[in-house]
Amino acid sequence: MTTPNFSEKDTAYMAHAIELAKKGRFTTTPNPNVGCVIVANDMIVGEGFHFKAGEPHAEVHALAMADTKAINATCYVTLEPCSHFGRTPPCAMALTKAGVRRVVIAMVDPNPIVAGRGIAILEEAGILVEIGLLGDQAKALNLGFIKRMQTQTARVTVKMASSLDGKTALKNGLSQWITGPKARIDVQYFRALQSAIVTGSGTVLSDDPSLNVRFSELTQATGFDDQINESELRQPIRIILDSHNKLTLNEKLFNLAGKVVLVTLSPRDDLHSLACIAEVEQIIGKNDGHGRIDLQDLLAQLNRYEINDLWVEAGAKLAGEFFKQQLVDQFILYQAPKLMGDQARNLVNLPNYSKMDEVVQLALKEVTLIGDDIRIISDRD
Amino acid sequence: MTTPNFSEKDTAYMAHAIELAKKGRFTTTPNPNVGCVIVANDMIVGEGFHFKAGEPHAEVHALAMADTKAINATCYVTLEPCSHFGRTPPCAMALTKAGVRRVVIAMVDPNPIVAGRGIAILEEAGILVEIGLLGDQAKALNLGFIKRMQTQTARVTVKMASSLDGKTALKNGLSQWITGPKARIDVQYFRALQSAIVTGSGTVLSDDPSLNVRFSELTQATGFDDQINESELRQPIRIILDSHNKLTLNEKLFNLAGKVVLVTLSPRDDLHSLACIAEVEQIIGKNDGHGRIDLQDLLAQLNRYEINDLWVEAGAKLAGEFFKQQLVDQFILYQAPKLMGDQARNLVNLPNYSKMDEVVQLALKEVTLIGDDIRIISDRD
Numbered sequence: 109m110t111t112p113n114f115s116e117k118d119t120a121y122m123a124h125a126i127e128l129a130k131k132g133r134f135t136t137t138p139n140p141n142v143g144c145v146i147v148a149n150d151m152i153v154g155e156g157f158h159f160k161a162g163e164p165h166a167e168v169h170a171l172a173m174a175d176t177k178a179i180n181a182t183c184y185v186t187l188e189p190c191s192h193f194g195r196t197p198p199c200a201m202a203l204t205k206a207g208v209r210r211v212v213i214a215m216v217d218p219n220p221i222v223a224g225r226g227i228a229i230l231e232e233a234g235i236l237v238e239i240g241l242l243g244d245q246a247k248a249l250n251l252g253f254i255k256r257m258q259t260q261t262a263r264v265t266v267k268m269a270s271s272l273d274g275k276t277a278l279k280n281g282l283s284q285w286i287t288g289p290k291a292r293i294d295v296q297y298f299r300a301l302q303s304a305i306v307t308g309s310g311t312v313l314s315d316d317p318s319l320n321v322r323f324s325e326l327t328q329a330t331g332f333d334d335q336i337n338e339s340e341l342r343q344p345i346r347i348i349l350d351s352h353n354k355l356t357l358n359e360k361l362f363n364l365a366g367k368v369v370l371v372t373l374s375p376r377d378d379l380h381s382l383a384c385i386a387e388v389e390q391i392i393g394k395n396d397g398h399g400r401i402d403l404q405d406l407l408a409q410l411n412r413y414e415i416n417d418l419w420v421e422a423g424a425k426l427a428g429e430f431f432k433q434q435l436v437d438q439f440i441l442y443q444a445p446k447l448m449g450d451q452a453r454n455l456v457n458l459p460n461y462s463k464m465d466e467v468v469q470l471a472l473k474e475v476t477l478i479g480d481d482i483r484i485i486s487d488r489d
Numbered sequence: 490m491t492t493p494n495f496s497e498k499d500t501a502y503m504a505h506a507i508e509l510a511k512k513g514r515f516t517t518t519p520n521p522n523v524g525c526v527i528v529a530n531d532m533i534v535g536e537g538f539h540f541k542a543g544e545p546h547a548e549v550h551a552l553a554m555a556d557t558k559a560i561n562a563t564c565y566v567t568l569e570p571c572s573h574f575g576r577t578p579p580c581a582m583a584l585t586k587a588g589v590r591r592v593v594i595a596m597v598d599p600n601p602i603v604a605g606r607g608i609a610i611l612e613e614a615g616i617l618v619e620i621g622l623l624g625d626q627a628k629a630l631n632l633g634f635i636k637r638m639q640t641q642t643a644r645v646t647v648k649m650a651s652s653l654d655g656k657t658a659l660k661n662g663l664s665q666w667i668t669g670p671k672a673r674i675d676v677q678y679f680r681a682l683q684s685a686i687v688t689g690s691g692t693v694l695s696d697d698p699s700l701n702v703r704f705s706e707l708t709q710a711t712g713f714d715d716q717i718n719e720s721e722l723r724q725p726i727r728i729i730l731d732s733h734n735k736l737t738l739n740e741k742l743f744n745l746a747g748k749v750v751l752v753t754l755s756p757r758d759d760l761h762s763l764a765c766i767a768e769v770e771q772i773i774g775k776n777d778g779h780g781r782i783d784l785q786d787l788l789a790q791l792n793r794y795e796i797n798d799l800w801v802e803a804g805a806k807l808a809g810e811f812f813k814q815q816l817v818d819q820f821i822l823y824q825a826p827k828l829m830g831d832q833a834r835n836l837v838n839l840p841n842y843s844k845m846d847e848v849v850q851l852a853l854k855e856v857t858l859i860g861d862d863i864r865i866i867s868d869r870d
Contacts (some may be wrong), residue, residue: 165864239819245616270654270655271848272651272655272820272822272836272851272865272867273651273655273835273836273837274651274653274654274656274836275653275655278841278842278843278844278845278848279841279842280843282843282844282845282846284845285845286845292508293685303845346767403696424831428830428831431828439652439653442508443865445850445851445865445867445870446848446849446850446851447812447836447837447848447849447851448839448842448848448849449835449837449838449839449840449841449842449849450805450809450835450836450837450838450839450847451495451807451839451840451841451842452842452848454654454830454831455653455654455655455828455831456654456828456830456831457830457831458828458829458831458832459830459832460659460660460832461659461660461830461832461833462659462661462663463659463663463827464659464663464664464665464666464667467652467659467827467828467829467830467833468827468829468830469826469827470653470827470828471826471860471861472826472858472862472863475856475858475863477853477856480852480864481851481853482853482856484653484824484826484863486826489826
């Protein structure tokens with residue numbers, strides 16, 4: 109490994125690899141988004157990205173395209189090439205075999221157990237390896253994957269919609285619609301990026317949501333670029349918290365195709381006798397001592413589903429609990445330019461704080477107008 | 490009056506006149522902001538703006554600078570020249586006397602009683618008058634003045650600060666500080682633009698505010714441009730609603746120099762026996778039938794103070810009442826990236842609406858990051 113000294117051309121090729129990686133953003137989970145560009149004599153001779161688990165890695169696509177032009181070429185890849193024998197031999201070995209001279213890597217593998225192994229394979233073969241070019245952009249491609257690799261829990265995004273005075277429904281429960289159609293389409297875009305969506309039985313009972321991605325709306329979203337067609341659309345796993353077994357499983361979301369994980373505090377024996385269209389699995393949560401599902405235990409249990417990005421679309425109680433326990437990595441709030449008043453329903457339930465420095469503090473990341481509404485994205489402070 | 494056909498040069502000169510007009514924005518109230526540019530042979534030979542009531546109008550400054558170069562020149566002025574004899578003869582007459590050949594006017598006088606009279610004086614003297622160049626920008630200079638001229642009531646802006654979940658204080662009343670120092674400095678900038686500031690006795694008793702403009706903070710604000718020095722700083726009239734005579738007049742704001750209008754439902758005889766530093770006047774409001782001060786009547790009564798821009802910096806009840814009665818022209822909300830929870834205090838008290846189309850609907854005008862906070866400006870929808 110040498111001290112990197114990247115040229116403008118290096119940067120442009122890596123930026124292209126990052127753009128390629130983004131094309132997999134709707135489909136790669138639980139795998140990371142990766143893009144690869146192979147350059148010989150200042151020409152791109154191969155490029156590719158990872159589309160879906162079970163399909164070839166980005167480097168494999170790029171090498172196939174480059175063929176013998178890969179000899180003495182430079183390979184730009186957004187993530188350290190893999191070192192493990194999976195469905196295919198390790199990519200680090202494939203690059204070695206193809207005869208590339210130099211490999212530029214945006215970021216090392218976030219999994220501490222294997223980090224550096226791909227690099228070692230390349231260097232042992234005498235390949236010049238340079239690391240860190242556009243590293244922050246590469247990390248931004250895979251925030252959920254990185255978090256899961258490093259902590260064995262998903263990256264948690266809470267999404268809510270409210271009026272300017274932080275109200276989510278009238279006192280009588282009416283909430284359709286607070287935000288406008290463009291904001292609701294934008295939600296479809298974000299949902300399509302998630303590995304799983306969490307909600308609670310209260311929301312299921314009051315709104316009877318589908319919690320799926322509607323392709324016809326997704327295609328209208330800003331940022332959608334026709335990368336996938338309807339048959340390639342992946343539905344996030346729906347995770348439903350029902351601590352008091354209130355759901356009948358006749359609710360709409362149980363009768364739409366896709367996977368549903370029902371989280372309860374006690375086993376339900378009637379699961380297999382109920383004829384749901386969804387593929388329903390049950391996991392038993394830990395009682396948090398107040399008759400609710402312990403969220404930290406839940407996040408740990410959910411690791412079995414290899415969830416990179418977990419999207420919480422819940423009511424004031426469950427969302428508030430995620431915030432209170434500091435489990436939220438990102439908060440996306442759609443705000444409509446409305447005032448609903450003190451009697452309307454609150455955004456999040458939180459303890460009765462007695463000092464200003466106890467409240468939930470976030471860091472603004474991005475504020476954007478979406479139609480007639482505002483989208484405020486903030487991160488953990 | 491001819492059908493206007495403005496050139497690029499015309500537009501540039503009028504844009505300059507508008508920039509000049511803005512220089513009076515802290516000081517002209519109750520007069521409008523006006524800028525004037527006189528051009529001869531493609532050269533600016535005179536320019537000026539109105540600084541303060543009692544001082545010369547923009548045209549007078551520009552004509553004085555142009556002197557004999559005004560003969561056959563073109564005059565660009567952001568507002569129809571006045572036609573009334575005040576401290577000085579009408580500007581329309583001064584332009585006529587100076588021998589200008591053409592007058593370009595961005596907007597006619599908003600006062601329906603005198604609108605067109607200045608133009609008539611010019612046209613009768615054989616001057617070419619053209620109207621409407623950058624009219625929208627000219628109107629934006631004087632939204633409060635225009636509203637007062639047309640409706641005999643001030644333009645009302647409600648300003649509030651909250652967390653993302655619309656909370657203004659903890660349950661125990663603590664609110665310092667929700668927003669950061671840059672947002673608080675920004676408030677000083679907006680306050681300095683106002684003719685008057687309204688609040689209620691509840692806010693006075695709980696926060697003991699000064700409700701004045703602090704020059705040292707104003708000078709740090711984005712948008713402040715050293716146009717005024719500390720001795721030229723004008724303090725908005727402070728208007729305090731005290732329907733139940735709860736105030737002792739020992740509160741801080743009564744002991745800072747400047748004018749205070751105390752609005753009560755019954756006369757207070759002790760006013761002149763109390764030694765306040767502020768110049769306190771009393772007006773008697775109309776009972777709205779619920780023991781509160783009728784706000785529409787108040788706005789009508791306040792017309793005697795020639796208030797163009799009225800800034801409401803009040804609590805949930807009084808601010809809510811302005812919204813409920815549709816008296817708000819503009820809403821400025823500073824939002825901190827915090828969540829304070831359901832038990833914290835609400836932004837605005839409003840009726841228990843039973844349908845979504847009954848809630849207060851606003852129209853977003855501008856969303857800006859101010860330090861670590863968001864400033865959301867919305868208009869009446």
